[in-house]
Amino acid sequence: MMKPEELREHLKGITAISITPFKENGDFDAAGYEKNLKFLLNGGLNRDNSVIVICGSxxxxxxxxxxxxxxxxxxxxxxxxxxxxxxxxCNSTNVNESIELAQHAQEHGASGVMALSPYYYPAKDENCIYAFYEKLAKNTDLGILLYNNFEVMNIDCPISVLKRLKEFPNIVGMKECTPAFFKMTRVVQEIGDQVSVVNGHGEFLEPYAALAGTTGFISSMCNLVPDRSVAIWNARSTGDYEEAKRIRNTMIPYMDLAVKYSGMGGEYKVIALLKYLADLAGSCGGYVRIPTVPLSDAEKAEAKEVAKQCGII
Structure with a gap:
């Protein structure tokens, strides 16, 4: 089992956010997922530069x-x-389900777990957030990656509660998706001595988030262009921010479309876009599952044009 402090070190790199392929009837597509995983590995992701999150948002x-x-x-x-x-x-509105998933993960070779704090009702009292993570942390030996997602939680996890949570020895990372870049810089300053703070907006904020002191970045884009995600990390990690920015900018047409679709249909729409483009890239995005709906024919045509502009196809 990987020790929490080892996971903290591995979060200094790419945190690959994996999509889950489904079949047209909604069943899990195991063969498709195997193809997806091998696509990531063949694209340059490895244990020296990345971790992979499965079954996340x-x-x-x-x-x-x-x-x-x-x-x-x-x-x-x-x-x-x-x-x-x-x-x-291990995202769940039920802390006991999160614990069940974490304990199963610990028994079956996982290196860590990631969990949102309660997100059905907005946690207006920071004690709600603290209590959730406190119980999770006390019921697994695995390292925990906190997950702050304003779009889902309807609250930007306060720094005050993060400072309390960092005292748990197995809380070693944070996927920070705050909508306020300044807050991300403050999180690094306040808890970065004990917690690896990961840029939760991925390549969209690179290499700017490197200057904020984040240890690495999440990447859903690696499902399309894993080699470019690795190249951005390689440049970022050596301080070559101009090169990291140059590589990142090759994906601007995709990022523009993702932002447009996010405004139209939120994360569901972006997932549908990611999965369609993953198919075009030679991986396996597969079908979406309700409540996500597939792109329309017109949207697929728009996405295909963007894939050409970005050199995905």
Missing amino acids: TGECGAMCTDERKMILEMVYDTIGDAIPIIQG
Whole structure:
């Protein structure tokens, strides 16, 4: 089992956010996921530069049952083993379900877990957030990646509660998706001595987030262009920010479209876009699962044109 302090070090790199392929009838597509995982590995992701999160928000965790998420972890581990540290997504409105997933992950080879704090009702009292993570932290030995997602939680996790949470020895990372870039810089200053703060907006904010002191960045874009995500990290990690920016800018047409679709349909729409483009890139995005709906024919045509502009196809 990977120790929490080891996970903290591995979060100094790319945190790959994996999509979950489904079949047209909604069943999990194991063969498609195997193709997706090998696409990431062949694109340059490895245990020296990345970790991989499975069954997270972009992996459509909200549309899966607990047993299915357990099964997917076992399948992923059987497919890639120790090639990349595996972080099990444990998002749930029920802390006991998060604990169940975390304990299963601990028993089946995962290197850590990631969890949102309560998100059904906005946690207006920071004690709600603290209590959730406190119980999770006390019921697993795995390293925990906190997940602050304003779009889902309807609250930007306060720095005051983060300073309390960093005292748990197995809370070693944070996926920071704050809408306020200044707040991200303050989080690094306040908890970065004990917690690896990861830029939760991915390549969209690179290499600017490097200057804020984040240890690395999440990447959903690696499902399309893993080699470019790796190249951005390689440049960022050596301080060559101009090169990192140059590579990142090759994906501006995609980023523009993702921002447009996010405004139209939120994260669901962006997931549908990611999965369609992953298919075009030679990986396997597969079908979406309700409540996500597939792109229309007109949207697919728009996305295909963007894929050409970005050199994805």
